[in-house]
Amino acid sequence: MDSVVEKGERGRAASPIAKIRRSSWFRGDMAIAFVVLLPSIIAVAIFIYGFIVWTGYISTVKWNTVVEDYTFVGLQNWIQLFQMDRFHWNLRNLLIYAVGFMSQCIIFGFLIAVLLDQKIKGEALFRTIVIFPFAVSGIVTGVAWRWLMQPRTGINLLIQQIGFEGFQFAWNSDAKWGMAAITIAAAWQFTGYIMALYLAGLRGISMEVREAARVDGATTFQLYRRIIVPLLMPVTFTAIVLTGMGSIRVFDLVTILSGPAFTTDTLAFHMYQSTFGLYRFSLGAAVGFFMIFLSLFLVIPYLRSMRSEVER
Amino acid sequence: MTVQRLWSRGAIYLVLIAFCLFYLMPFYVMLITGLKPYEDLNVTRMWELPKGIYLGGFLEAWLKVSPNFWNSVIITVPAALISSLIGSVNGYIFAKWRFPGADTVFILFLVGMFLPYQGILIPLVRTLQVVGLYGDVIGLIMVHCIFGIPITALLFRGYFAGVPNELLDAGKIDGCGFFGIYRWVLLPISMPAFAVVLLWQFTTIWNDYLIGLVVLSSPRLAPINVAVQNIAGSWSVEWNVQMSAALIAALPTVIVYLALGKLFMRGLLAGSLKG
Numbered sequence: 399m400d401s402v403v404e405k406g407e408r409g410r411a412a413s414p415i416a417k418i419r420r421s422s423w424f425r426g427d428m429a430i431a432f433v434v435l436l437p438s439i440i441a442v443a444i445f446i447y448g449f450i451v452w453t454g455y456i457s458t459v460k461w462n463t464v465v466e467d468y469t470f471v472g473l474q475n476w477i478q479l480f481q482m483d484r485f486h487w488n489l490r491n492l493l494i495y496a497v498g499f500m501s502q503c504i505i506f507g508f509l510i511a512v513l514l515d516q517k518i519k520g521e522a523l524f525r526t527i528v529i530f531p532f533a534v535s536g537i538v539t540g541v542a543w544r545w546l547m548q549p550r551t552g553i554n555l556l557i558q559q560i561g562f563e564g565f566q567f568a569w570n571s572d573a574k575w576g577m578a579a580i581t582i583a584a585a586w587q588f589t590g591y592i593m594a595l596y597l598a599g600l601r602g603i604s605m606e607v608r609e610a611a612r613v614d615g616a617t618t619f620q621l622y623r624r625i626i627v628p629l630l631m632p633v634t635f636t637a638i639v640l641t642g643m644g645s646i647r648v649f650d651l652v653t654i655l656s657g658p659a660f661t662t663d664t665l666a667f668h669m670y671q672s673t674f675g676l677y678r679f680s681l682g683a684a685v686g687f688f689m690i691f692l693s694l695f696l697v698i699p700y701l702r703s704m705r706s707e708v709e710r
Numbered sequence: 711m712t713v714q715r716l717w718s719r720g721a722i723y724l725v726l727i728a729f730c731l732f733y734l735m736p737f738y739v740m741l742i743t744g745l746k747p748y749e750d751l752n753v754t755r756m757w758e759l760p761k762g763i764y765l766g767g768f769l770e771a772w773l774k775v776s777p778n779f780w781n782s783v784i785i786t787v788p789a790a791l792i793s794s795l796i797g798s799v800n801g802y803i804f805a806k807w808r809f810p811g812a813d814t815v816f817i818l819f820l821v822g823m824f825l826p827y828q829g830i831l832i833p834l835v836r837t838l839q840v841v842g843l844y845g846d847v848i849g850l851i852m853v854h855c856i857f858g859i860p861i862t863a864l865l866f867r868g869y870f871a872g873v874p875n876e877l878l879d880a881g882k883i884d885g886c887g888f889f890g891i892y893r894w895v896l897l898p899i900s901m902p903a904f905a906v907v908l909l910w911q912f913t914t915i916w917n918d919y920l921i922g923l924v925v926l927s928s929p930r931l932a933p934i935n936v937a938v939q940n941i942a943g944s945w946s947v948e949w950n951v952q953m954s955a956a957l958i959a960a961l962p963t964v965i966v967y968l969a970l971g972k973l974f975m976r977g978l979l980a981g982s983l984k985g
Contacts, residue, residue, distance in 0.1 A: 431807035535917035690829035
């Protein structure tokens with residue numbers, strides 16, 4: 399292949415003959431590129447797309463014991479799933495988790511980024527501390543927060559000691575607010591990431607834009623409200639997608655911080671238990687497939703926004 | 711500086727410090743609880759510093775989880791290395807050899823980065839069972855490499871897209887082909903990208919719980935996070951040991967983060983698809 403480019407061709411690359419030669423040489427290497435990529439394409443095609451289709455198929459068969467059974471039963475598993483109390487709890491919990499987790503991450507992430515953008519001394523240290531939790535796993539987060547959320551000690555004790563003596567809250571084990579309490583731990587871990595995105599976005603807004611607003615007499619609040627927040631919409635969009643995805647698939651945190659009965663049960667946890675605990679593979683497949691379906695509502699708009707960028 | 715400005719500056723620092731205390735609080739609690747002997751674990755004195763440095767809890771935790779810690783090392787290091795290598799070649803292709811349809815393939819790869827794994831777990835387990843890699847470290851490494859294809863391709867593509875085409879043309883004129891350009895032109899300058907991707911993959915794979923739990927659940931072979939959850943799940947294990955185990959699980963990624971924080975930041979930003 400290399401011999402096609404002859405030494406004599408240097409400096410004559412613009413001649414028509416050289417161009418033709420060049421493009422055929424190019425096409426040869428293009429084929430190599432495709433062949434080199436092929437194993438990855440096949441792996442993704444099988445392990446992601448193929449498996450999703452397979453999961454969808456399993457959700458329509460009778461495989462609800464240890465023994466693999468591909469007898470077609472139509473929508474039976476789905477109807478059963480939609481009628482399950484547990485599934486209704488899952489949807490309620492998803493809603494609470496999504497609202498709590500997304501709003502905390504986005505509000506605090508934005509707030510801290512704005513504060514750090516005010517020419518702060520020791521910015522690097524502040525930044526490091528805020529992102530720090532993102533380096534640890536959901537399990538580690540859960541272990542630490544379970545101790546903090548113990549009713550007789552932890553945060554309750556801290557709040558009592560600073561003066562609110564009657565304060566008592568069950569946190570993750572509260573039957574009503576347990577799921578909301580878990581989002582505190584989740585947001586603790588993830589806010590730094592969102593903050594980093596916003597900070598990078600803020601750094602991308604030129605000084606001229608801010609100066610122009612000042613010259614026009616805008617107050618600091620107006621500057622943020624009318625100019626910076628709209629300019630950061632793409633970042634907010636990314637943040638919504640990332641935190642929304644995190645809400646759909648939350649698993650490790652609720653494993654470790656689970657409250658009574660189904661009060662903190664999630665789709666991911668339901669899927670895991672049905673499948674690997676109760677061997678109800680078809681039901682588990684239906685839950686898993688439902689999760690994929692939900693995530694499409696975030697993935698598709700996101701890819702649309704990506705498309706123009708990719709094809710640049 | 712006017713008085714008013716002084717006040718507002720002071721308020722900003724105060725708020726930032728309050729946030730930092732909040733983000734450090736769980737680490738503080740893990741550390742002080744891990745350093746206390748069991749007798750000193752008192753619910754009413756939870757926030758107090760330990761009387762002395764007691765390492766018995768850590769020792770006990772280490773005895774419990776050290777096999778799993780090393781399993782995680784055996785899984786994470788090769789998986790991060792291999793997936794970074796694959797990603798660098800794929801990213802090179804997506805950035806510089808855009809065969810017809812390459813962009814569509816790339817988009818389809820990206821979808822895989824987002825989808826919840828619950829939607830593919832059952833076929834994954836069945837397939838690994840059929841090929842004899844279920845419950846096997848090699849199987850888990852392979853799965854991490856495959857699931858790493860999208861993100862590593864994305865990160866490297868972003869990096870290589872910034873390399874001017876003239877540099878590649880120069881390589882072509884010097885007689886380099888597809889592999890030559892990669893080996894002699896791009897690989898030598900891609901070390902910063904490798905660092906970012908390696909770091910990202912290392913953290914992701916080390917911190918994984920779900921895939922490790924499903925593919926490699928036998929207590930002896932399980933990765934560290936699965937082991938820590940098992941310890942935390944059995945209420946018989948004392949809090950100081952639980953905290954110590956969690957700290958042991960967190961240590962490698964925390965060290966890497968503190969040492970290479972800048973790269974980590976870069977990975978975070980690129981990982982958000984703005985590459």
